[in-house]
Each structure stands twice: as structure tokens, then as C-alpha cells.
Amino acid sequence: MREKESLFFEREGEPIKIERITPRDIKPRLPAPNETVMVLQRNAKDMREPGDDFGALEKEAIEATRTEAMRFFDTLFSELPEDEREKVDVMIVASDATLLMPDGQLCEHRRAVETAEIIIQALKVSMGKFDIPKDQFLNNTISDGEPIAVSELRDLLMFEESPEFVKYMTEKHGTGKAFWVAYETDAEREKRIEMGVEGPKEIADRVNYALTVRARIAAEHHKANPDRRLVMWNVSHYDAISPFIKEYIAGVDVTSYLPVDHSGGITLQVDAKGQPHTTIQNQEVTFKNKTL
Amino acid sequence: MTKNILHYFGYGTNRDLDMMAAMIGRKDIAGEPGKLIGYELCIQKVEHIPGEPLVSAPAPLSPREIVTKAFDEAFELYIIRPNANAETYGTIWQMTPEEYEFVREWELLEFGMQEDIKAMAMDSKGNIINVVTHGTLSASTPVDRCIVGDTYEDYIVPKKGILQVAERVRLEYIERMKNNGKTKSDSF
Numbered sequence: 001m002r003e004k005e006s007l008f009f010e011r012e013g014e015p016i017k018i019e020r021i022t023p024r025d026i027k028p029r030l031p032a033p034n035e036t037v038m039v040l041q042r043n044a045k046d047m048r049e050p051g052d053d054f055g056a057l058e059k060e061a062i063e064a065t066r067t068e069a070m071r072f073f074d075t076l077f078s079e080l081p082e083d084e085r086e087k088v089d090v091m092i093v094a095s096d097a098t099l100l101m102p103d104g105q106l107c108e109h110r111r112a113v114e115t116a117e118i119i120i121q122a123l124k125v126s127m128g129k130f131d132i133p134k135d136q137f138l139n140n141t142i143s144d145g146e147p148i149a150v151s152e153l154r155d156l157l158m159f160e161e162s163p164e165f166v167k168y169m170t171e172k173h174g175t176g177k178a179f180w181v182a183y184e185t186d187a188e189r190e191k192r193i194e195m196g197v198e199g200p201k202e203i204a205d206r207v208n209y210a211l212t213v214r215a216r217i218a219a220e221h222h223k224a225n226p227d228r229r230l231v232m233w234n235v236s237h238y239d240a241i242s243p244f245i246k247e248y249i250a251g252v253d254v255t256s257y258l259p260v261d262h263s264g265g266i267t268l269q270v271d272a273k274g275q276p277h278t279t280i281q282n283q284e285v286t287f288k289n290k291t292l
Numbered sequence: 293m294t295k296n297i298l299h300y301f302g303y304g305t306n307r308d309l310d311m312m313a314a315m316i317g318r319k320d321i322a323g324e325p326g327k328l329i330g331y332e333l334c335i336q337k338v339e340h341i342p343g344e345p346l347v348s349a350p351a352p353l354s355p356r357e358i359v360t361k362a363f364d365e366a367f368e369l370y371i372i373r374p375n376a377n378a379e380t381y382g383t384i385w386q387m388t389p390e391e392y393e394f395v396r397e398w399e400l401l402e403f404g405m406q407e408d409i410k411a412m413a414m415d416s417k418g419n420i421i422n423v424v425t426h427g428t429l430s431a432s433t434p435v436d437r438c439i440v441g442d443t444y445e446d447y448i449v450p451k452k453g454i455l456q457v458a459e460r461v462r463l464e465y466i467e468r469m470k471n472n473g474k475t476k477s478d479s480f
Contacts, residue, residue: 148412
């Protein structure tokens with residue numbers, strides 16, 4: 001499907017063992033000059049009970065997410081020498097998805113964008129603590145200070161693009177847990193392919209595509225702003241992040257089960273030469289040498 | 293950017309001021325050249341345009357039926373689709389959410405011809421800008437051919453004809469909204 005393009009985060013070597021991804025797997029790693037640190041995070045927990053608050057973030061989740069984000073930025077900025085504090089830029093990006101459920105329930109809450117708003121609140125407090133100039137929060141000029149909403153980090157495209165497949169799945173598996181298990185394990189692979197619907201592997205590719213685009217933008221930023229450090233925080237969803245980590249970080253079967261907790265995620269790094277690298281749960285991930 | 297102004301990335305014919313003026317009804321639109329990183333610019337023929345009506349469409353018509361009726365079987369359409377190594381050149385326009393509804397109407401987004409996309413564009417000075425645009429998020433969407441670079445033809449159907457149709461669509465939309473007493477701008 002994507003044979004013409006080159007995806008940036010392509011691992012090599014033996015698979016690594018990851019049983020669960022939690023918020024503590026988002027490691028506060030300070031980028032060196034001309035380097036980029038990318039966070040890929042799952043949205044905070046939202047409410048699923050019917051009612052006015054359906055799809056809104058839970059209060060406890062907001063607090064926990066803010067605390068963890070503050071820990072991240074406090075650690076990062078505290079490691080910066082004082083004379084380097086004017087040389088770090090931060091960008092907060094989020095999926096623009098609204099919540100759609102197999103039973104047809106929907107709401108206008110955008111849980112990744114709302115999670116990113118919490119991250120921004122924490123970032124601003126931390127920037128204040130460490131005297132980081134406000135204009136280094138790049139969203140101020142890119143998106144009026146709000147999360148940068150992008151469509152590539154959406155969760156499942158099938159709800160909008162393939163209602164016939166969703167109907168087929170709900171008729172066969174219901175609208176509860178069995179639906180999600182069937183989708184994640186690609187139990188209806190033949191039907192899915194016949195109907196041209198995005199599956200777990202294609203979602204992993206789409207997230208890799210989104211991060212590749214982000215890496216290209218980071219490269220352009222570094223080219224225009226030499227010797228600066230860049231942090232790009234990306235908020236997406238379970239259905240997007242889990243397949244990506246399985247396929248491109250752990251190197252395991254994309255239809256296996258890898259839990260990613262709400263507000264959990266990983267940190268990826270791109271060095272000054274444009275080479276990606278990271279360590280997840282004390283295991284080094286080796287990526288193929290790619291040119292952007 | 294103020295809250296009531298959005299940045300629309302116009303590509304293909306929509307990077308041209310005459311086309312935008314016909315579509316949204318004013319000529320003094322601020323815009324500057326830009327590029328959308330990670331999307332390739334392609335051209336669809338009529339047979340590539342969705343031929344089934346969407347259940348949620350405002351009328352039981354497919355995008356293919358609508359464009360064939362308005363133009364002819366030789367109609368061609370610009371579209372962007374994901375490609376990590378590509379970029380699409382166009383114009384970053386500033387407009388109100390209400391004006392962007394004219395663009396959505398013209399591009400038949402409610403009928404499923406393309407879908408809403410939010411992305412990051414870069415202007416000619418290298419500034420990154422969060423933009424709204426339209427296209428497909430599926431890399432496997434069928435197309436006839438793709439274009440590399442910024443020197444492509446803005447108009448792939450006769451200019452005079454498409455501007456006339458765009459004017460007519462805008463006026464019909466205004467009339468329909470008057471009758472409905474609302475706009476759809478809240479969604480942006």
C-alpha cells in the first residue's frame with residue numbers, strides 16, 4: 001500500500017519484550033542541540049457512561065496526567081544549563097478525532113486535544129518555573145497557543161470511512177469487548193481486506209507515517225534554527241499507538257495484545273544526524289539508518 | 293491567528309485567487325505560498341470519484357453523479373493523499389469558519405467526495421502553520437496520476453466554466469442556508 005514511501009521508524013534486530021506501556025514509560029530525555037525528542041502518548045481516560053459528560057476526560061485522569069507532564073518538563077528543564085534555556089522549543093500536537101463508538105454513540109469531545117490542553121497547562125507552569133521564554137512554546141505562533149490538531153493521529157478510520165464494515169462487525173461480534181478484540185486480532189481479515197478497510201498493520205503504518213512527517217518538520221525546524229533543541233509531544237489513542245509499538249518498536253505480531261494505559265506512552269529520539277533511537281524499559285531499540 | 297480566522301491550505305485549482313473568490317465571494321483574501329509536508333498531490337478521473345451515496349449525505353446522490361451532472365465525463369479533480377516522502381505546494385489562505393463552509397460545500401465533503409483534514413503546513417518563510425484542508429487519509433485511494441513540484445497547472449478543466457459553476461454553487465448554498473436559518477460553521 002505504501003511501497004513508494006519510506007517510513008522513518010523501522011526497527012531491526014531481535015524483538016524486545018514489552019508487556020505493558022504506562023505513563024512512566026514517557027521518559028524525560030533532554031534533546032542535545034539539533035536533536036528532537038518525540039513523545040507519543042495515549043489520551044487521558046474519558047467517561048463512557050451515557051449522559052452529558054460522555055467522552056469528557058475524568059477529573060482524576062486530568063490531575064494524574066498534569067502531574068506526570070509536569071514531572072517530565074521539570075526534569076527536562078532542570079537538566080538544561082541556565083545559559084541554554086533560551087535554546088529549547090516545544091510543540092504539542094494532538095489527534096483531531098472525536099469519539100465514535102460501534103453502537104453509534106458519538107460526541108464532540110476531542111479526547112486527544114483535551115489531553116494536549118492538560119499537557120500545555122503543565123508545560124506553561126514548568127516553563128514559568130525555569131524562566132523559559134514563552135515564545136519557545138511554538139504553538140503560540142503555529143496554532144494560537146492551542147494544541148496543533150492533526151488528522152493522521154486519529155484512532156480508527158473505519159467508523160467514518162467504512163460504515164458497512166462496522167455494521168458487519170457489530171452484527172457478528174456485538175458492540176462490546178468482543179468487537180474490539182475481533183478488530184485488534186484482525187479476526188475478520190478476509191472481509192476487511194475485501195471491503196478495503198484499514199487494519200492493525202495499516203494503522204501502525206499510519207502512525208509511523210505521522211511520526212515520519214513530524215521528523216521531516218523537525219528537520220526543517222532545525223535547519224532554519226541551528227543549535228536549538230526540540231520537543232514534539234504527540235497525543236493519539238490506544239488503537240493507533242498499540243499497533244505502532246508492536247510493529248515498529250517491539251517487533252512482535254501486530255495482532256497480539258499490548259496494553260497501553262491511559263496517558264501512557266513512549267519517548268523517541270532523533271539525533272542531530274537524523275538517526276532515530278530510543279530505549280524502552282531498559283531495552284535499546286535499534287532502527288535502520290534512514291535519510292529524511 | 294485570531295480565534296475567528298482559520299488557515300486553509302488550498303491546492304490544485306484552490307491555490308488560485310480567482311477560484312477562491314468565486315468559491316467564497318470576495319477577492320481580498322490574504323494568502324501566501326506554502327507547502328504541506330507528507331501529502332502528495334494527485335489527479336482523479338471521474339471513475340475514481342466515489343460512486344455510492346453516503347448514508348449521511350444531505351441528498352441521496354454520489355459525488356460522481358454530482359460532478360458528472362455539473363461538468364462531464366472528462367472531469368478531473370485534484371486530491372491529496374498521505375505520502376511521508378512527498379509534499380504538496382499550494383496557498384495558505386486566511387478566512388473565517390463561515391467562509392470555509394463554502395469550500396466544504398464546493399468540495400462535496402458532506403457527500404464524501406473528500407474528507408476534512410487538519411495538518412501542519414509551512415509557509416515560504418519556513419513558519420509552521422496549523423491548517424485545515426481536505427483530501428483523503430487513505431494512501432490507497434485510487435488516482436490517475438500524481439504530481440511532483442510546484443509548477444503544475446492550476447486549472448485542469450476550462451477556467452471560465454469552473455468559475456461559473458463555483459459562483460452558482462455559492463449562491464445556491466447561501467439561499468439554502470437562508471431557508472434553513474443556520475450555518476455549519478460551528479464544526480470548525
